[in-house]
Amino acid sequence: MFPTGCDGWHLGLNKTDNKKQTAAGFYKSRLQIHHEDFNIVFKEKKLTQQYAVDQWVKVEAGRLDCVRRNIKTLRAEKYQGRMDAVQAGDVNDVGVKVILPSTI
Template identity: 85%
Template sequence: MDMPGVTTYQPLAKLPLSYQVIPGNLDIILRCRKGDRQGLKRINTCHRSYDPLHYILMFLTGCDGWHLGLNRTDNKKLTAADFYKSRRQIRHEDFNIVFKGKKLSQQYAVDQRVKVEAERLDWVMIFMRLS
């Protein structure tokens, strides 16, 4: 792929061999370079910045994604399934980037479904340990 004005390619991320990568894990690994937070930082799927970091082209403003601290109006926990159902609603008065991304939107939908199923499986595992 030729890009005008680009003569060399730089890696987007580097992972040291000693850093553990779990197969099937969807976490994002960031390399922090400024301030006192230098080094690697793991952003898991329950972090509020996971969606804007993973789908930079869809969430240019960096709006928060689903995270464990979200509550509904009745102060009950907002599940990932409910959050992403709301994101996928068609609202004629608002522009929704989720429907305009073509293949990126398809990947987003699949990843969010995986996140919802992982949350449900985690709940089952916790429930089984308690009983």
């Protein structure tokens, strides 16, 4: 699909403004239609569908890995909040609000 061997997304990839490029942002850009540029991705028909699915899986795996890496921290904070509430005698406000990514 990429005969010149152009790179895909990888850790440490930077945007033009030197900020980190996320996998989701990179593939959103890659899968947009740019009328002024030739985009090989849209010329490959069924291979385009497989490419989009493969990249979606890569992005979701990264998001799940992030939650998996931070779950111990989230659990520790939640447990400590419960212990503090029990010791203070205020069991009505037990728990910690945890906001997971919208894709989970």
